[in-house]
Amino acid sequence: MSLFGNPTERLRTWYVRMDQSRREILLATTTLFVVIAIGTSGYRVIEGWPWMDGLFMTFITLTTIGFAEVRPLSDVGRFFTIFIALTGIGIVTFVAARSAQLLLASDRLRERQKMKKINDLENHYIVCGYGRVGQRLAEDLEHAQREFVVIDQADEEIEQCQENERLYVQGNAEDEDTLRKAGIDRAFGLILALPEDSSNVFVTLTAREMNPNVFILARTIDHRNRSKLLHAGADKVIAPSEVGADRMAQVILRPNVDQFLERVLRAGALSLQIDEVEVMPGASLAGQTLADSNFRQQYDAIVIGMIDQSEGDMMRFNPDPAARIQEGDILIVLGDPDMIRTLREKGCMPPD
Numbered sequence: 001m002s003l004f005g006n007p008t009e010r011l012r013t014w015y016v017r018m019d020q021s022r023r024e025i026l027l028a029t030t031t032l033f034v035v036i037a038i039g040t041s042g043y044r045v046i047e048g049w050p051w052m053d054g055l056f057m058t059f060i061t062l063t064t065i066g067f068a069e070v071r072p073l074s075d076v077g078r079f080f081t082i083f084i085a086l087t088g089i090g091i092v093t094f095v096a097a098r099s100a101q102l103l104l105a106s107d108r109l110r111e112r113q114k115m116k117k118i119n120d121l122e123n124h125y126i127v128c129g130y131g132r133v134g135q136r137l138a139e140d141l142e143h144a145q146r147e148f149v150v151i152d153q154a155d156e157e158i159e160q161c162q163e164n165e166r167l168y169v170q171g172n173a174e175d176e177d178t179l180r181k182a183g184i185d186r187a188f189g190l191i192l193a194l195p196e197d198s199s200n201v202f203v204t205l206t207a208r209e210m211n212p213n214v215f216i217l218a219r220t221i222d223h224r225n226r227s228k229l230l231h232a233g234a235d236k237v238i239a240p241s242e243v244g245a246d247r248m249a250q251v252i253l254r255p256n257v258d259q260f261l262e263r264v265l266r267a268g269a270l271s272l273q274i275d276e277v278e279v280m281p282g283a284s285l286a287g288q289t290l291a292d293s294n295f296r297q298q299y300d301a302i303v304i305g306m307i308d309q310s311e312g313d314m315m316r317f318n319p320d321p322a323a324r325i326q327e328g329d330i331l332i333v334l335g336d337p338d339m340i341r342t343l344r345e346k347g348c349m350p351p352d
Helices: 006-016 020-046 050-061 075-119 132-143 156-163 176-181 199-209 223-233 241-251 256-264 296-297 337-347
Strands: 126-128 150-151 168-170 189-192 216-220 236-238 272-277 302-306 315-319 330-335
Touching: 020 050, 020 075, 050 075, 075 272, 126 132, 132 150, 150 156, 156 168, 189 199, 199 216, 199 223, 223 236, 236 241, 241 256, 272 337, 296 302, 296 337, 302 337, 330 337
Parallel strands: 126 150, 126 189, 150 168, 189 216, 216 236
Antiparallel strands: 272 330, 302 315, 302 330
16 A cells, blocks of 8 residues: 555545535636647647647637637638637636636635634724834734734725734724724724824724723824813823924933833843733732732832722832732733733732
8 A cells, every 4th residue: 555545546535625616617627728738739630730829829719819810721620710719718708707706705704704803802902094103003012912903994004914914904993883893892992093183083082982991092193182182082192293202302311211211111132021910809919018929039020110090090109018919909010021921810810
């Protein structure tokens, strides 16, 4: 018995497992090649033409290009050409039509699979606008291993999403149906990076109505529109021009501080990051002080801030070792990403 089995049996098994549409296209394509071979050979035998002339004549007949005859045809040759045309043109049409149907079905299947992945998301982010800012946001979310969906209506931007294998919904973010398809009712955060402030305001109003609890971060081109976005329901509004100016001032006035923060925030040479971790009910850290929990030794991380949500999000910077960690508190920590993940899973979540 052959190590690789019977080739004929393997081929038959492959053919049987093929779906009906692909099987029909395969049979029709094989028949088409047979017709081309018959046509080429026929012109060779009937008219005595060279092989290339026979192949070219068969090709222009099947494709109905309409060029003149390669050479003068005899009556038998003309009847033969009619036979090739009647037989082959129908096969070419069938292959083209079935291939188009199969391609359309494949596109629909990919669309259904994509929408199923989006429908399965919980507490994800939605990025509206996939320009330069939106693409940078998507990269940062991917780096942080956060799930997200992109909304954009430009074909060029959607193609980039497809190339990067990112989930997307093509459409106008101002439409409720588009936001609903992206899972706005289940989303944790909505990031608005649309090119016009008016669009960001409208999407903020719509999204806040559809999900009162979603965190909305909006970009504004004109800082004078900040108040409009806040009144519309945005939780945070950022003007890139102001952020850029502040960063430039930071670099020129405190270059070493900026370099340190850049390394920390970008997880560079220090391999550190600043993150926030919420203490869930029943977590092992709940009720303990920072000193009692041996936080630094156990998680190899530094608590640089604590937010007490029970007291109106009161923030304490560099909390005292005697500070007590309560359920619902948010810890701002600096540490290795893996250790922060351990802190979140083992220290701030209830035991299984």
